[in-house]
Amino acid sequence: MVKVAVIGAGKMGISHISILGAHPDVDLVGICDTSKMVTDFLQKYSKIDCYSDYKKMISETRPDAVFVAVPTKFHYAMIRDILTEGIHVFGEKPLCLSPEEGKELVALAEKKKLINQVGYHNKFIGTFREVKRLLNEQAIGEVYHFTAEAYGPVVTMKKKATWRSDPKEGGGCLLDYASHVIDLVNDTLSPVQKVRSSLLKSIYSDNVEDSVYSLLELKNGLSGVLQVNWSDDTYRKMSTSITIQGTKGKIISDANELKVFFREEPNQEGYEKGWNVKNITDFQENVDFYLRGEEYSAQIDYFIDAVQGKVPNSINNFQSAWLTDNAISLIRANAN
Amino acid sequence: MERILFGDNQFFAVNHISDEKSRAQAMKFKSDEAIMKVLDDAIDCGIHTFMCTTHDRIAHICDIIRANPEKYKHFKIFPCMPYAHKYANAVTELGISGTLKQYVPGNFFGSLFKGGMAYLSKDYESIMELMIDAEMKMFRGLETPVIFLQNVITDLLIGLKATEILVAFHDYIKKKYNAEAGFITMNMSRLVNILEEAGVKNPIICASINKAGFRMSGGKEAYEECLRTHEFRAVAMQVLGGGAISPKEAIEYVCELPNIASILFGASSKGNIESTASYIRHFDALKKQAAAIV
Structure with a gap:
């Protein structure tokens, strides 16, 4: 099982959470969001521990991989923190607000030998x-x-x-x-x-x-x-x-x-x-679980497979x- | 439920295989009269149930039906809610709680949640009930014996493991509207198991079922096995499976499957409605004959 945590439960985040929730190889260990209405729901029905502080979530749940689905301006700092902790990352698109920030993340993921993927689902x-x-x-x-x-x-x-x-x-x-x-x-x-x-x-x-x-x-x-x-x-x-x-x-x-x-x-x-x-x-x-379009499930399946070493980390890195x-x-x- | 249900995708530019065709349909069905003409054609072909999304334009169609009670006295509507794109665009802009605050009628959030209190189960169920009531307004006075939850919400809730909300939908539809709840899903086998475990008896489940195997999550064989071995009323949609198979062959496949209560399809012309309906009736008759011989 791959232990996964998600930061951001907005439109893309909630969709990722649902697909991850149905994935046979995934154990959803934590979700971080600022909306109490959303986290109370997930805590109550999905029985997943919810947090409002992502650093606390990561230190308490020790996930193998984290999904980052927050506004783009937060991507750089969050993804840098997660990679530094030695955790695989799936980030929403675009990667960063500037190529300089993105370049740093590319180098860091490479150095730490971590799986890295971005949600360009058209592929x-x-x-x-x-x-x-x-x-x-x-x-x-x-x-x-x-x-x-x-x-x-x-x-x-x-x-x-x-x-x-x-x-x-x-x-x-x-x-x-x-x-x-x-x-x-x-x-x-x-x-x-x-x-x-x-x-x-x-x-x-x-x-x-x-x-x-x-x-x-x-x-x-x-x-x-x-x-x-x-x-x-x-x-x-x-x-x-x-x-x-x-x-x-x-x-x-x-x-x-x-x-x-x-x-x-x-x-x-x-x-x-x-x-x-x-x-x-x-x-x-066909995908194993469908929500909104095959591509949304397929990209997550690919990421989880990459974390498990079943496929190369070559698409959407x-x-x-x-x-x-x-x-x-x-x-x-x-x-x- | 009638054996044949008439769908509405063609009226609202929903076409899963071609953006170009969907544009042509948007042009063709610009006026409510154009939609009514096709609904009348369906009625002429002996189809009296219209399964439709709670799209703004359906409100106008409901007005026309209400205004002609004699003509539409046998006509039934199966509403499918919500019309997701209305909310999806709002979620992009306002977030999930912002969207709910905008669309849930009344002063629910203003009165209850000023001070960051914890949300209780009954609060989420109240939100759902208020939203169902808002979506159902357009159908007042019309016959709506089955009310469906759209697949994007059903499937979202399946993945989130919020089975209680699915059950709450089922119960509320019965209690408030004296109707049966239906669930549209792209994950039929999964949903059948979930509802069975939750104690929902013989549910109505609408899913893609087609010879091509298109949008049958987990695979065609898993779907066939599920139809053979579980108690539920299946409504087959996307029966033509994207057009890779001839309509005759496609309908033959669906008619031969066990446990298919109804077949849903949409079409833009009387000729197409007639031909699909006659294939269904033809293969149903063959099946009945075969059963009689056995």
Whole structure:
């Protein structure tokens, strides 16, 4: 059994707690949150010891691994403390508010030889994994352009301020929504290396951007467009998609559907010349316990497996999350 | 429960296999009249139960149904609550307790919890009851013989091991609404065991059940075994399993399974409603014949 503690029982934290609670290899030993309504509930029904001080929780429960699901501005200090104690970490995204902080955590996790993972769950979605596989096989020839997008209805009117509306605390569309898309680009294509031009537009928010438009250049020389807007209520929920154009074809994928066009008969099994439309049902494997989407359970299963030494710590490790933090910082510097 | 239940995903741009189709549906069902037209088509096909989320727009549909009592005198609604996205967006912004404070009607929090007192079980149950009542308002005067808890909440509570809340939902629905509680879940086998242990007899459980094995957590075989060996009333949803299998084959599979009380599906056109309903009736009739011979 892996002893796990969770810091932060908000939207992501409570979802992690539920999935961990159903995991056969996990013993949930402690939860830390500042809301008494939430901790009283967990204490009473889930019978898990709850704390309001994470240091006290760690010293009393001695977990093997800790999940950190608190506002981004707290990530650096908390994760540093946890790693220093010799404990594995699953952190929510983004990793840190600055690449300097993130770099330190990458080095510390490496030095201490601890499992480290960040919650970029798109990498556990079957359609996006298939995109990566097709690109690795150079199925659409030489890739010459990409468009990576996400839209959704998070901020659709002027509202009172919370941590999500303060850039110093990790608020804004760039850190919240766009980070997922950038991470997907980094992973499926190549890491963002240079930002040609960027626009950060506020629509309803006073202090942060509600949309991000950017021309990106990747390490492998490929360039493309990032377009993200979290104030678009023509979408029911967050919708992330990527379009990739190559000399032999084109890929359009979101979390539900993969469309691939081949100009000639391809070598890939299960695909033919012209349009191919496949759905998530063709790729996604069942999880043991489902909440909100297979990817949320799959990423936790992967982390727990990594802690037990069953899989390498290669998907969504701090190093890959740092590449995303770095791209975010490049985009912000370019826009200002 | 009727054998065939009509669902509402298509009306609210919920499409598990294509964002593009979901956009097209949002356009098609922009008006309440467009939704009513399809509901009338379902009634023409002999389907009189509408299983729907407590989405704001359902309130308008309920108004139309109330305004035509003669036309809809046999029509039943199975509400599914809550409409999670309304709350999910609020949780991102306000946190869990902030969201509850915003959505729980009345002055529950103001009057009770000023001084950081401990929360008791009855407090959480009161919060739940107030929220159920708020969600049920739109259905006043309509027949709602089964009231479902949405899978995101059922499954969250399963993982949190808060079985008492699931049972409290079950009991409150019976007491206050003289209706049966239903649970939607993506973890059917797990929930069946949990409710059985908690002493809930013959519960109504709605889950993805399909030949493709899509969203059948723990695997298709575990689901089939559970259907064979436990006492509960299953409502099969996502029976087409994402469209990888032909509708005929998909319906044949579900109709042959034991313990399936009802089959839930949604469709946007009369042709599709007719064809799915006729497959269900066809395979049900075959099964009945086979049973008679045995």
